[in-house]
Amino acid sequence: MNTIFSIRDVSVRFGGLTALDAFSMQVEEGAIHALIGPNGAGKSTVFNCISRFCQPVQGRIEFAGQSILDLPAHRIVGAGIARTFQNLEVLRRMTVLETVLVGLTSRVENYVPFWRSAKRSRAERGAVEQADAILVKTGLMPYRNARAGELDFGHQKMLDLARALAAGPRLLLLDEPAGGLRNREIAFVDRLLLDIARRQGITIVLIEHVMQLVMSVADRITVLSFGKKIAEGTPVEIRGDPRVIEAYLGSAGHA
Amino acid sequence: MFSLLLTQAIASGVVTGCVYALVALSLVIIYKSTDVVNFAGGELVMLGAYVGLLALTYFEVSYAVMFALAVIAVFTTGAIFERVVLGTIVGRRHSAHTELVPLVVATVGFGYLLKGLVRAVPYTEEVRRLPPLVSGPPIFIGEAILQRHDIAIIAVTVVVMAALTVFFNFTLTGKAMRATSQNGRAAALVGIPVKRMRMAAWGLASAIAGIAGILLAPKLLMTPDMGVVVMLAFAAAIIGGFTSLPGCVIGGIALGIVQNFVGILLSPQAIAVTPFFVIIVVLMLRPQGLFGEMIATKKV
């Protein structure tokens, strides 16, 4: 197993407060790497740095050997990194299919949008086929033409994942994919994640509060607290780690 | 000779600037507390002036009573508008970004509604004027001449600004108002009555617009279209950064003076376009304005 993705002592500051403090982590190719920690620990900040929504004051982020800190936000997915969002950011007024087509952006070839052309028909037909395949895989096919805003919570989460998958990434950043889901749905996510990682060999970095999911799928877990890495290891190691328990309980007051 | 030009241009620039600033204050309050840019601000000014005129000419009340009546009327109008119209829109708000368009369009519609309302009243088509707050012989500042009413305008503006600064920074209600705009959901969680706060903010801002109306009616005269002054207020607010109360007063004064100098040094024709030119330049070069924190440009 070789490291495909690495963060080296990255620090982020918003005004006065330090959201991330010299944070580092290595992710093995094909692994499911969970990133856990109490609320406000800076987990989502890590993702935002990777998808270039915020700029670290120091540190390096490398994917497949190349630094991504000099790429603009919309190039990240092209480089092979797709992400989902924590609190629902769905394309409300677009249909499920359209959303997935947006996810395919980096893979659809460009054409003149104002009139019909062979190139256009080819591109569009190809895109729709790929999108449908993904809809089948994620169980969204029945809602193909429903507006994303009209789906219920679970399906919106699933749609977000489908959109990310559409980009055909090598690294998938999932921000609380099971947050607020019912058990039955969590089980589905569980199987889906395993399928993505094991079958398609897509590396996953997973932010999640639902411990049952983390413990069942994660190969490795990194624990964040107040912008600092306080522990890293296998689920078994982490489960018994006193610092982790302290962080959660200690921070329970703040959260 | 030129020194006279200079002092006079500055002096009357300050006065007109203060008028702009008063309107700008109302805009800024609404923006700070409800995150809406109020394109109906000018019409609220106009409404204040015409309610005053109605009170004086039709009901023949005293100046003080007129003042009170006008302020109350405009306060209620603004509050009701927020409750009924904006409330409905915010009620079905999905995400702040996508719903900003209807909110602003609603204020545009509100402005037209008020203007149409006044226009439908007979004899409002004539240019009218309110009596000044204080009258008497003009006052000389060096070589420059100012009317007593001008001094009153400056005074009122400064007082209102100071009062508002205290209100927003040191009173609980004021802080609550700011909280509601910065994060409505959180504010609601800590037990701030968000809806009432928004209403209060709109009422307060409208009242200030009404006061501005009564003060500028004697100076700039009244027509149902006097609301155009709002664009100058926008310019003033943007110079000031759109969130800083002292900022927009200074912005207004700066604009008033700049207009006079443009008129003297370039050409009076250019006076009309100055505020818009200022808006563009400031937003392009320094979106946070001269005093505001970084608010104009968005993250992402």
Added chain:
Amino acid sequence: MEGRVYEVTRANRARRSATRDASGSARLVRALLKQITVPVSVEENPLALTTHAQSRVNDKDPKGGGCMPSFNGVRCGLVGLAALLALAQPGLAADPGLTDNEIMIGLFGPLSGPLISFGLDPLQAAKMLYEEVNNKGGIHGRKIKLVIEDDKCTPNDLVSVVKKLVTVDKVFMLHGGSCTAAVAAAQDFVNRESMPMAMLNAAGDNAVFPPTRYVFGAFQGTQRVYGAALANFAVLHLKSKRAAVIVHDDDYGNANLKTVKATLERQGVEIVAAERIPPNINDVTAPMLKIRAAQPDVILSGLYPAPAVLFAQKYAEYGMTDVPLLQATQGIPSPATFAKNVGNPDALKNFYHTWSFNDVADEAVRQKYIKMYKSYYPDRDPTPFFVSGLPSALVIIAAFEKAGKDLSRESFVAAMEQIDVKTDIMAGELAFAPDRRDALRDVFVVRFDGTKQTVMPGVYTWNGKDGL
């Protein structure tokens, strides 16, 4: 029958302007030629139009003889063609909107929007005069029927109104327009349709210079008339040597300024300052300071009501009241209101304004028309500016009288061109000529001290050249 023929020809005119050749006369020629080459009897003639047309031709043929299917059918056909084409001349067919007992007039002005004050009372004043005429039994037995529309004083709305009145209501003539730019937008259409149009109360400089056949206006004087009056008064009465001019940077201002410059320079008066300011200005300090710095001995102002008031206030504030201030009519539609708005009586110590109407000089006339207005609209006191609706209506009525019983658009235009009337309400004659479409060139200059208006001796006349 005639109506139908007229319809055809009108359609042709429209098509001609649209450069499509489908004229009925062309079809007729083809038909007639066919007639000659292949003589057929009327019954079994396949071409309905041919027989139809020929029978029509024979009706109109003075000799009325039937045509033999022979070579002289050619002559006959051509005569018939000529006759039919003669029919096509609008003069012979009755113009639409006109019957033996009714004339339909399209009356319009701003009845809503920011400029409603130019339209509301003046339009009602004009309407009132027409109703007076009807009550007196009409003109040559014809009652006047009005179709009233709102043009908002914007080009788009006015054009839309004019096109409705002409092509849908089919009125005989147009009477309306309070804003020159808006009228100018409809000018081409009106001339193309050879539709007589008289403006309601627009100054109309850009719509009457250069004159076009069918558009009459400036019944209360163009901006050139006001400009000339201000300038001449300054020269002849005030003996000024150093004049300062302030106008708006719009079409009225341009015309006014041009004329003032021409008139003053012709008479050797120096223009020490000429300021053009936007109509929506809030602070006139800058132009005022520039004018004061220029040390004029007279100030000529072509400003609109609100800026005129602001300017007068500053003028007094800066203690310039020894310098006479001359204001053009448009700035002071209601002297009383003007004085009230200015507030400061000093401002009017040395104040004059032009006035196109005789009602100041002759209180009786003013009362007469106000009384008439109140009798028609009891629930409204007119703003003094209502008189600006009177002259155009008076002239139109006079022209109808002159045009006589057999009226047509062309004869009406001819009558308008001969108009030269001295009404009781205007300062001078209202006159047109083949090369003249602006009615009034004489105005009074009135001294106004805030309470009473005194007409200065003499009438101030534009020479028809300055500022063109």
Added chain:
Amino acid sequence: MYGELPTRSFILIAALLGLGIVLPLLLPEYFLYLGNMLMMYAVLAIGLDLLLGWSGQFAFAHIAFFGIGIYGTALLHTRLRIPFVIGMPVAAGLAGLTGWLLAIPSTRLRTVYLALATYAFAECAQWVFRTWDGVTGGSDGLRIKPPSVLGHVAGTDPAAFPVVAVVLCLMLVATLYLTRSNLGRHLCAIRDSEHVAAASGVDVKRVKIVAFALSAIYAGVAGGTYTLFQSFVNPDVLGVGQLILVLTMVVVGGPGSIIGVLLGVVLIGLLPEALRAAPRGLLVWQEFLYGLILMLAVMFMPRGLWGLIEAQLSVRRAPAKQAVSAAIGTSGPLDLKGTGR
């Protein structure tokens, strides 16, 4: 949206073209004038909707680009004798270029500041049209010679009607294709969430700039058509009032939907003409009415009249809530042999 154009849209457009040929022979000029105005407004409104409804951006500068279209086409034709078929695209291109230049600095502004900046730009443009006497004729206005389109002289409403109809149809087809393209989807994505768009590989800034330029081009084309049936232009027609009118058309009709916008154009465009029939006392209430309509529209029709109609038409399309969780988990379409550990 995605895929090819449904045939019905082609049928509609063919019908529109047919009317463009037939109506001038039947109707009096007044109705043809209204028709020309409505078709012009349609192009204008669709352009505004590209920004407002599709990409969720404020665009108050629209009226300025309209002005560039009018003056550009008119001047090229009247002064330089450049035929309409060349002059109009050139003017529209100029408008587009201006929009593009304006967009570059503007797109980083937050919505409301964008609104103010573009509004200010519109005011500045109107001031230039009014002040630049030498070129635009200033506030005296500019007389437009009847332009000839491929030998067919327009300038009257009957003559201009077919040409305007053709222009509108071309713009409609282009727009229909645009909204079904990936660019069209990117516009919507930006409107709904810039984060998601960026994370999906959409170059947010670039697409915004493109949207600005495009809508400016639409406005320019609309301006070009104006010169076909109007004989005179002056800066008064380029004021805020016009802008609000077009805005009302979009908001009331249905932002983000072409049919909706067309609906709004017809309704709002004919409102003043309908009011002519109403008693004259009502006229002074027009502004009040406009304000009321705008407010009610944004209050109760977030997606315009068409939004309401569509909701009625496609109730079935919305998913039944109870069916949702059923589909997940139990009927998960993955076969899991060999996965897990």
